[in-house]
Amino acid sequence: GAVVSQHPSWVICKSGTSVKIECRSLDFQATTMFWYRQFPKQSLMLMATSNEGSKATYEQGVEKDKFLINHASLTLSTLTVTSAHPEDSSFYICSASNGPSYEQYFGPGTRLTVT
Amino acid sequence: AQKVTQAQTEISVVEKEDVTLDCVYETRDTTYYLFWYKQPPSGELVFLIRRNSFDEQNEISGRYSWNFQKSTSSFNFTITASQVVDSAVYFCALSANFGNEKLTFGTGTRLTIIP
Numbered sequence: 001g002a003v004v005s006q007h008p009s010w011v012i013c014k015s016g017t018s019v020k021i022e023c024r025s026l027d028f029q030a031t032t033m034f035w036y037r038q039f040p041k042q043s044l045m046l047m048a049t050s051n052e053g054s055k056a057t058y059e060q061g062v063e064k065d066k067f068l069i070n071h072a073s074l075t076l077s078t079l080t081v082t083s084a085h086p087e088d089s090s091f092y093i094c095s096a097s098n099g100p101s102y103e104q105y106f107g108p109g110t111r112l113t114v115t
Numbered sequence: 116a117q118k119v120t121q122a123q124t125e126i127s128v129v130e131k132e133d134v135t136l137d138c139v140y141e142t143r144d145t146t147y148y149l150f151w152y153k154q155p156p157s158g159e160l161v162f163l164i165r166r167n168s169f170d171e172q173n174e175i176s177g178r179y180s181w182n183f184q185k186s187t188s189s190f191n192f193t194i195t196a197s198q199v200v201d202s203a204v205y206f207c208a209l210s211a212n213f214g215n216e217k218l219t220f221g222t223g224t225r226l227t228i229i230p
Binding site: 034041042043044045046049091093095103104106108109111 | 152157158159160162165206210217218219220221222223225
């Protein structure tokens with residue numbers, strides 16, 4: 001199956017700083033990428049959907065100015081958590097799809113801890 | 116709106132026992148897709164199965180089997196002869212499309228297999 005990578009796999013940052021998480025499709029072109037957030041012992045909640053070359057669509061309650069998503073190429077999407085706070089500590093997972101009739105592949109996730 | 120309910124929060128069974136994980140969904144779409152994912156302690160989502168709404172045939176894959184019943188909006192997952200390696204959190208999910216639509220996840224069932 002297709003491979004999606006995320007970098008970094010884990011990151012610790014100080015409160016008030018920004019952190020960028022990368023999601024890459026390694027062997028296919030991802031026209032659509034999704035960003036999910038999973039708090040400890042909870043389910044995955046969609047944060048936003050991004051299509052290559054256009055602005056991301058954010059789910060209700062997700063601050064677009066805090067969680068900046070860029071999908072500038074067909075193989076890379078980035079999520080930047082700006083001015084991170086401890087409550088942003090979570091497991092962030094991306095997924096990618098190369099079309100409406102194709103599978104959605106998940107990355108391994110990035111564990112963010114804000115101190 | 117779509118909704119997925121996994122009423123069983125945690126299940127523990129002794130190794131070699133059979134176990135069924137329940138999933139009930141709600142959707143207004145006539146075409147939709149149902150998924151099961153496994154999330155081991157490492158956090159990475161492992162795809163198990165996808166089923167479209169027009170295919171109500173049950174499926175068996177090794178020790179895994181799935182029962183899709185449209186009449187009761189259920190998509191249950193059974194593991195026969197459970198093994199310790201089956202210990203994980205299992206998520207049921209729903210999508211309006213195959214690839215480029217967001218997934219709505221259930222809250223997950225934490226399965227513990229006792230040796």
